[in-house]
Amino acid sequence: xxxxxxEKSLHPAITPLGDVVRYSRxxxxxxxxxxxxxxxxVPNYQVLSILSPEYPEKIDSLGGAIKAIEAGYMQxxxxxxxxxxxxxxxxxxxxxxxxxxxAIEDKAPTNLLKVNPEVGRIQQEKLEKVKSSRDNTIVNKTxxxxxxxxxxxxxxxxxxxxxxxxxxxxxxxxxVFRGVFGEYREA
Numbered sequence: 001x002x003x004x005x006x007e008k009s010l011h012p013a014i015t016p017l018g019d020v021v022r023y024s025r026x027x028x029x030x031x032x033x034x035x036x037x038x039x040x041x042v043p044n045y046q047v048l049s050i051l052s053p054e055y056p057e058k059i060d061s062l063g064g065a066i067k068a069i070e071a072g073y074m075q076x077x078x079x080x081x082x083x084x085x086x087x088x089x090x091x092x093x094x095x096x097x098x099x100x101x102x103a104i105e106d107k108a109p110t111n112l113l114k115v116n117p118e119v120g121r122i123q124q125e126k127l128e129k130v131k132s133s134r135d136n137t138i139v140n141k142t143x144x145x146x147x148x149x150x151x152x153x154x155x156x157x158x159x160x161x162x163x164x165x166x167x168x169x170x171x172x173x174x175x176v177f178r179g180v181f182g183e184y185r186e187a
Contacts, residue, residue: 134167139166139168142162143168146160
C-alpha cells in the first residue's frame with residue numbers, strides 16, 4: 001500500500017458520509033474510489049485530461065476521429081503526453097518506486113553480452129543456403145498471393161503461414177507489406 005500511495009500520490013480519506021475518496025497531488029481534486037482503477041493505469045493528470053470535455057469537442061472540431069488521426073492530432077497528443085509523463089518522472093513529480101524513489105544504489109552490471117561477430121556470418125551463410133535450396137518459383141507465387149490479399153479484405157494469416165512453410169523470409173514478407181501499406185512517417 002505504501003508503494004501504491006508513493007507512486008500514485010493518492011491519499012485516501014473518509015468523508016463524513018463514509019465514502020472513501022483519494023486526493024490528487026496535481027490539483028487537490030478528489031476522486032471517488034472507482035477512479036482508483038483508472039489511476040492505476042495512467043497518471044492522475046492524464047485521467048483528468050482524458051475525462052475532460054475538451055477532447056471530444058476538439059476532435060469534433062477537427063471533423064471527427066478519423067480526420068483527427070489523419071491530421072496527426074492523436075499522435076501529437078500521445079507524444080506530448082509521453083513527453084510530459086517522462087519529464088514528471090525525471091523531476092520526481094511522478095514517483096516510480098525503484099526508479100526515481102526507493103531505488104537500490106547498486107552498481108549496474110557491465111559487459112553482460114558480447115556476441116561473436118562470427119555468429120552473424122554463420123547466420124548469413126545459413127540464410128543463403130535456405131534461399132538457394134528452396135523453390136523460388138513457389139516462394140514468389142506465395143509472396144504475390146500475399147500482396148494481392150493485403151490489398152483486399154482477406155485474412156492474411158493463412159497466406160503468411162503458407163509463405164513461411166515455403167521458406168519465404170521475414171524480410172521478404174515485410175517487404176511485401178511495406179510495398180502495400182507503406183511505412184509510418186511522423187507528420
